Amino acid sequence: MYAITGITGKVGGVLARALLAGGQSVRAIVRDVEKGRAWATLGCEIAHADMSDASALAAAFSGAQGVFILPPSEFDPAPGFPEARVVIDAVKRALEQARPARVVLLSTVGAQAQRSNLLSQRTLMEAALDDLPMPLTILRPAWFMENAAWDVASARDDGIVASFLQPLERPVPMVATADIGRVAATLLQQQWHGKRVVELEGPRRISPLDMAAAFGAVLGRDVQAQIVPRATWNDLFTAQGMKHPLPRMQMLDGFNEGWIDFEQDPAQVLKGETELETVLRGLVNAVAQAA
Numbered sequence: 001m002y003a004i005t006g007i008t009g010k011v012g013g014v015l016a017r018a019l020l021a022g023g024q025s026v027r028a029i030v031r032d033v034e035k036g037r038a039w040a041t042l043g044c045e046i047a048h049a050d051m052s053d054a055s056a057l058a059a060a061f062s063g064a065q066g067v068f069i070l071p072p073s074e075f076d077p078a079p080g081f082p083e084a085r086v087v088i089d090a091v092k093r094a095l096e097q098a099r100p101a102r103v104v105l106l107s108t109v110g111a112q113a114q115r116s117n118l119l120s121q122r123t124l125m126e127a128a129l130d131d132l133p134m135p136l137t138i139l140r141p142a143w144f145m146e147n148a149a150w151d152v153a154s155a156r157d158d159g160i161v162a163s164f165l166q167p168l169e170r171p172v173p174m175v176a177t178a179d180i181g182r183v184a185a186t187l188l189q190q191q192w193h194g195k196r197v198v199e200l201e202g203p204r205r206i207s208p209l210d211m212a213a214a215f216g217a218v219l220g221r222d223v224q225a226q227i228v229p230r231a232t233w234n235d236l237f238t239a240q241g242m243k244h245p246l247p248r249m250q251m252l253d254g255f256n257e258g259w260i261d262f263e264q265d266p267a268q269v270l271k272g273e274t275e276l277e278t279v280l281r282g283l284v285n286a287v288a289q290a291a
Contacts, residue, residue, distance in 0.1 A: 001025040002188060003061050003100065005051065006070025007044075008035045010146065011106065014181025015068060015188070016044065024189070029060045051087045057094035064100040066188040071106070071125055076242045077118070084121035088128045095132055102135040104188045106180070109142045109173060109199065110260030117250035119260065135194060137187050140262070141180045142173035142201040143255070145279040148211060152287045155215040161225045163208035164233070164252045168225045171205035172255055173262065176279050179272025199262045199269045206276055218280045 002019055006012035007028045016026050020042060028044040030036040036046040049056035051072055061067050069091055074083040095103060107122040126138055151161045165172060183200055206214075212225040228236070233252070237245035254260030262269050 001027055001045070001064055003027040003029055003047070003064040003067045004070075005029045005068060006072075006106070007039060008032075009070065010177040011181045011184065012068065012070050014178050015184045017042075018182055018185035019188075020044070022185075022189075027060065027064065029057075052090050054090040054093040054097075057090060058097040061094055061098035061100050064098070066102045066104065067095065067098075067100045068184060068188055069103060069105045069125075071121070074121060075118070075248070076244055077121065077247055078244060081121050081124060084124060088125050091125070092128050092132075095129070095134070100134060102137070102188070102192070103129070103132060104137045104139055104184055105129060106184065107138050107140045109140050109201075109262055110254060111138075111140055112263045113254060113260055115250065115254065115259060116247070117254050117260070118247040119251055119254075120247070130195065132195075135192050136196075137190075137192065138195070138197045139180070139184055139187060140197060140199045142175040142199075142262075144180075145174050145176045145202065145206075145274075145276055146283065148215075148280060149283050149287075151211070151215070152283050155212070155223045156219055156221075156284065156287075159221060159223050161208065161212045161215060161223060162228050163211075163225050164228050165208050166227055166230075166256050168208040168227060170256075171207040171210065173201035173269075174206045174276070175200055175202040175272050176274035179274050183270060183272070197263065199264050200272060201262070201269055202272045203275060210276070214276045214280050218277055218284055 004016050007016050019026050026044045027047050028036055028039040029047045029049050031050050040046050047060035049060045108119050110119055111122040111126055154160050208225040212223045216223040233249050234245055
């Protein structure tokens, strides 16, 4: 049996469906029992646990062949990442108590970076789980292609993709959540010893100019990428309701300056198969259906 956190999200959902399709037993770990009902109808065992509750997590992890850890993301963390630290402590204590056969942790590209930024929440998690008594795989995916969901309306209505990634011609590693889920399902069912790091990106790297062109192809209109000036970020994020915008700004700086990237040689980085246009078409259709 495989215990899956984050199963109601895109990555966790793809992972769980892949396991179920392969005839594996799945324990769906959910905070909201109501959200677990759909997974129960698919044949999953349901466990109720908050990611900050070590006792509940330990019970949910107990007896598992493998556990998939998808930490909740705090997009506006307080200084020092106290929200993440609570989850990290609970997850580690639960794993040490439950002793599942193996663990796959969803981390992120650039988690090895020494400079503080929004992704440091994953750096802290990786460090905390480094001495687990069971085999650990750290899966570090690239920038999610699905982050482009924020750009659908402006691309469709105004022909503009506002880009925090700069310069516009610089490609960065991106990957679809469908590929992350499928790879995670494969990794979770493998046998290995100790700790390993697996890095994952899509078929090719994508620049903001590529993103605009792909939106144009999907929407059937001209779409241009437009830089959001660095000097405006703090005021913009604050106006959007963020109390602590600096970590997000530091993360974007890391991508733009190149110090958030993969740790391994490019030849060792796994490649997904989902193309950007496929993801964008799904995002555009989802917005249209919700209207």
